[in-house]
Amino acid sequence: MRRADIISAALLLAFGLLLIFVVIPIWVPGHDAGNYGLRAQDTPYLTMFLVTGFSACLLVRRLFFDRGDDEKAPIPRQSWVFLLIASAVLVITLILLETIGILAGGPFVIAVLMFMMGERRPIAIAATAVLAPLLVWAFFWKLLQFPLP
Amino acid sequence: MDMDMILSGLAEAFTFYNMAMISLGVFIGIAVGAIPGLNGPMAIAIAVPLTFFMGPLTAIAFLVGINKGANFGGAISACLINIPGAAEAISTTFDGYPLTRKGKGLKALKMALYSSVFGDFFSDVILILVAAPFAILALTMGSAELFALMLFALTFIAALVGRSVVKGLTAAVLGIFLSTVGLDTEASTPRMTFGEIELEDGVSLLALVIGMLALSEILIQVESGWRNRSAGGSDGQDAIYKKSPNPEDNRVSWAEFRECFRTLLRSSIIGTVIGAIPGLGSTLAGFLGYGAAKRASKTPEEFGHGKLEGVAAAEAANSATVGANLIPTLALGIPGNLSAAVLLGAFIIHGLTPGPMIFEQHGATIYGLFGAMLVANFINLFIGYGGLRFFAWVITLPRQFVYPVIVLMCFSGAYVTTQSMFAVVLMAAFGILGYIMRKLDYSIVAFLIAFILGPMTEDALRQTMVLFGENPVMLLERPIAILFFVLTIISVWRFSKSKPLIFQEPS
Numbered sequence: 070m071r072r073a074d075i076i077s078a079a080l081l082l083a084f085g086l087l088l089i090f091v092v093i094p095i096w097v098p099g100h101d102a103g104n105y106g107l108r109a110q111d112t113p114y115l116t117m118f119l120v121t122g123f124s125a126c127l128l129v130r131r132l133f134f135d136r137g138d139d140e141k142a143p144i145p146r147q148s149w150v151f152l153l154i155a156s157a158v159l160v161i162t163l164i165l166l167e168t169i170g171i172l173a174g175g176p177f178v179i180a181v182l183m184f185m186m187g188e189r190r191p192i193a194i195a196a197t198a199v200l201a202p203l204l205v206w207a208f209f210w211k212l213l214q215f216p217l218p
Numbered sequence: 219m220d221m222d223m224i225l226s227g228l229a230e231a232f233t234f235y236n237m238a239m240i241s242l243g244v245f246i247g248i249a250v251g252a253i254p255g256l257n258g259p260m261a262i263a264i265a266v267p268l269t270f271f272m273g274p275l276t277a278i279a280f281l282v283g284i285n286k287g288a289n290f291g292g293a294i295s296a297c298l299i300n301i302p303g304a305a306e307a308i309s310t311t312f313d314g315y316p317l318t319r320k321g322k323g324l325k326a327l328k329m330a331l332y333s334s335v336f337g338d339f340f341s342d343v344i345l346i347l348v349a350a351p352f353a354i355l356a357l358t359m360g361s362a363e364l365f366a367l368m369l370f371a372l373t374f375i376a377a378l379v380g381r382s383v384v385k386g387l388t389a390a391v392l393g394i395f396l397s398t399v400g401l402d403t404e405a406s407t408p409r410m411t412f413g414e415i416e417l418e419d420g421v422s423l424l425a426l427v428i429g430m431l432a433l434s435e436i437l438i439q440v441e442s443g444w445r446n447r448s449a450g451g452s453d454g455q456d457a458i459y460k461k462s463p464n465p466e467d468n469r470v471s472w473a474e475f476r477e478c479f480r481t482l483l484r485s486s487i488i489g490t491v492i493g494a495i496p497g498l499g500s501t502l503a504g505f506l507g508y509g510a511a512k513r514a515s516k517t518p519e520e521f522g523h524g525k526l527e528g529v530a531a532a533e534a535a536n537s538a539t540v541g542a543n544l545i546p547t548l549a550l551g552i553p554g555n556l557s558a559a560v561l562l563g564a565f566i567i568h569g570l571t572p573g574p575m576i577f578e579q580h581g582a583t584i585y586g587l588f589g590a591m592l593v594a595n596f597i598n599l600f601i602g603y604g605g606l607r608f609f610a611w612v613i614t615l616p617r618q619f620v621y622p623v624i625v626l627m628c629f630s631g632a633y634v635t636t637q638s639m640f641a642v643v644l645m646a647a648f649g650i651l652g653y654i655m656r657k658l659d660y661s662i663v664a665f666l667i668a669f670i671l672g673p674m675t676e677d678a679l680r681q682t683m684v685l686f687g688e689n690p691v692m693l694l695e696r697p698i699a700i701l702f703f704v705l706t707i708i709s710v711w712r713f714s715k716s717k718p719l720i721f722q723e724p725s
Contacts (some may be wrong), residue, residue, distance in 0.1 A: 070659065074385075077658050081388065086506075088395075096410045106683030109407035112676050116395035123388040130384075144657045151441045152653065160645045166629065167639050175628070179622040186443030186618035193619075201623045205630050213271055215634040 189216025243283025251291020397672025434652025490539025507535020
């Protein structure tokens with residue numbers, strides 16, 4: 070966990086600094102608090118100062134004080150590969166949902182995930198990938214009257 | 219609050235429609251809770267969009283039904299296949315599975331059901347008796363006290379969950395930060411909306427909850443299947459109970475129930491106390507209830523080898539947190555655990571703001587909810603009892619069929635929230651973020667609770683600044699606020715020193 074803590078703390082530290090010096094000044098207009106006690110940017114700044122402080126604490130502690138506490142990485146290489154594939158599947162699903170709708174995006178995400186989980190029977194995959202989105206669509210659109218994309 | 223309102227509220231729970239929805243909720247909850255890897259908070263999150271066409275009472279009662287059902291559902295796989303359906307059922311495996319191996323699986327399941335309903339009912343009664351007086355007490359608090367209390371609750375939860383206090387606090391602060399996105403409540407100043415109109419209302423709570431709770435968990439389960447790639451029909455969960463030829467092995471006799479009664483009562487009290495304190499989970503309650511029963515037993519050596527009392531102790535304790543979790547949720551607006559946090563979100567979506575004023579503003583609905591909770595216990599008993607064989611079958615459903623369909627439900631649920639793809643994109647992004655946070659041990663419980671409490675905390679801080687900004691010394695005249703500030707410091711200091719592993723957040 071030590072290596073992961075160092076990386077995550079460093080990333081959060083950079084994230085906090087980016088927010089404090091770039092994002093918040095641009096995207097939270099400043100104004101005088103007047104009688105309101107707090108300005109709009111006070112809470113975002115306060116929370117980001119805390120995130121930066123906590124991350125710095127974790128980073129320093131893991132770098133200089135907890136040297137012996139190393140273990141296997143909590144996110145091994147295989148998980149990163151999985152995350153990359155899963156993200157790609159989600160993005161493609163979102164594009165299909167946006168452009169064609171649930172009756173295209175649904176079968177895609179179901180078929181791919183079933184395959185990833187080890188299902189290899191084409192009929193089982195095809196039947197689930199077609200029937201499940203149809204049922205979900207019918208449930209929301211026909212029964213509850215909520216349109217789906 | 220007059221008696222008429224209480225009675226009319228209670229009567230509202232007993233309409234056919236509400237009872238049907240509670241039954242549906244309980245049924246879904248047991249089925250979902252029984253499947254390892256799926257849990258109550260996830261089921262509630264996905265089910266919230268289904269409640270949009272319901273009235274507030276029906277909606278919350280339906281979701282509470284899911285919560286209650288899921289709590290018992292976790293015990294089914296715990297007893298039958300030694301895999302707890304949810305983390306709180308870990309202690310149920312200690313004696314539940316050995317009983318199944320002895321051919322007494324049906325007896326173990328029935329004891330788990332009776333104990334779960336007993337503990338749940340007990341804590342519901344305490345909730346009904348305590349919540350309103352607690353809320354009246356909370357009404358006497360000013361903004362300074364409220365801010366100090368929120369700060370204490372947030373730091374206590376953040377410090378308690380997960381392995382690292384610093385990471386828990388970081389997750390909580392990030393949750394508060396995310397809650398500031400959107401229009402500032404005082405001056406309507408847009409904050410970090412990046413020009414997106416859809417962000418002006420803030421980050422969609424449902425997109426966040428579905429993504430972080432459901433999608434991220436499913437991604438972890440899919441990854442597990444992907445790495446093992448051993449499927450191909452069934453995933454090998456075949457140790458389902460077989461009905462024993464000896465009728466004694468298939469039922470819980472009155473004498474056996476009576477023998478466990480003291481244990482049930484003790485565990486229910488433990489679970490209720492643990493449940494009422496934000497941050498302490500039902501997993502801890504289960505362990506403490508089991509430990510207390512073992513210590514009090516004349517035959518402690520039999521625990522862990524298929525002792526019925528062990529199942530009763532664990533199940534009554536973890537189920538007794540269900541009602542008690544709603545004490546701080548309703549009276550203070552501070553969710554006791556993840557399920558309560560999602561329920562709190564559902565309250566808000568349906569126009570009810572939990573907190574001291576809820577009994578004044580929505581008294582009839584809340585008493586209706588109390589009635590629904592009591593009814594849900596009996597429904598849980600009947601559906602659980604009648605459907606044991608069905609739910610035992612549910613846990614054998616191949617996961618490679620179940621999980622992908624749930625992912626589709628996540629997409630649909632996020633879409634119907636706002637009828638826009640923006641919420642779906644957010645949900646997917648939070649799913650990925652939740653996956654990374656789980657892997658890196660940044661508490662999603664602290665993150666979600668802080669996100670929900672963020673606006674209330676900021677408002678309380680703002681009012682405190684208005685009141686005491688020019689003369690902070692006046693804060694010293696508010697002993698309750700000072701008490702909570704001191705408790706905040708003590709809790710962070712105490713848990714950063716040492717923290718029992720039992721407090722680790724279930725994933």
